[in-house]
Amino acid sequence: MTTLAAGSQRDASPAPADATAALPSADAWRAAAMQHHELFAPLDAGVRIALLARSAPERMLVWEAGAAGVAARCEPFAGYTASAAAILLAADDTALAELRAAPAASTFATLRAGIRAGHVVCYMLERRCVLEERGLDELLDALGFAFMGACR
Numbered sequence: 797m798t799t800l801a802a803g804s805q806r807d808a809s810p811a812p813a814d815a816t817a818a819l820p821s822a823d824a825w826r827a828a829a830m831q832h833h834e835l836f837a838p839l840d841a842g843v844r845i846a847l848l849a850r851s852a853p854e855r856m857l858v859w860e861a862g863a864a865g866v867a868a869r870c871e872p873f874a875g876y877t878a879s880a881a882a883i884l885l886a887a888d889d890t891a892l893a894e895l896r897a898a899p900a901a902s903t904f905a906t907l908r909a910g911i912r913a914g915h916v917v918c919y920m921l922e923r924r925c926v927l928e929e930r931g932l933d934e935l936l937d938a939l940g941f942a943f944m945g946a947c948r
Contacts, residue, residue, distance in 0.1 A: 811938040818889065819857045820896050822910075828903035830858050835904070835938055836866045838931035845935070846881040848873055850888050852919075856881075875944065876919065880918075882927055883936075884919040891915035908940045925931035 813872075825847070829836050839861035846856040856873040858881065859866050876884060887895065891910035898906040910916035918939065920927060927936065 801873045804863060806873060818852050818892050819847060819855065822857065822868045822870055822890070824896070825857050825859060826866065826898065827900040829866040829868060831900040832938070833902060835935045838934060839866075840930045843930050843932065844881040846877070846879050846884045848871075848884060848886045849892055850886050853886075856884070879921075882920070882922050882930060882932060884921060886917050886919065904938045911940055941947070 836859070838916050841862050843861040845859045846851065847858075848856045855870050856879060857870055858867055858879075862900075873879060885907065887910060891906075891913075894906050894910065894915075895903065907916060911918055918941070920941075927933070
């Protein structure tokens with residue numbers, strides 16, 4: 797069986813009974829943001845980055861930049877636009893298990909590996925220039941989305 801076929805079978809597994817249980821805890825998500833303060837410090841207040849379980853998209857885990865730092869919380873997911881997120885990360889069960897097991901210092905390396913492997917899909921819900929204006933350029937680089945030269 798090919799790796800791709802094995803991945804397809806993995807994704808066909810039943811959804812967790814509780815979408816919140818599939819996501820990392822809000823405390824772990826906040827700790828990851830605190831561990832990577834240099835990526836979150838430049839964000840404009842109100843910038844939101846959301847994580848969604850593809851197998852159970854009822855809830856999302858949100859990082860939101862504010863005057864007092866980054867908050868993390870679970871919220872209902874009512875759709876991409878309604879999420880008010882600048883970036884939405886949709887992760888499969890494999891990536892979510894790896895994120896739950898990863899220490900805060902490894903969260904971005906784990907997300908980046910999941911993106912590269914196709915286990916995490918990154919939806920940029922605003923234009924690249926708007927994301928950069930709102931302070932997300934370093935965070936996008938940390939996730940592996942480097943844009944250079946005239947390709948912007």
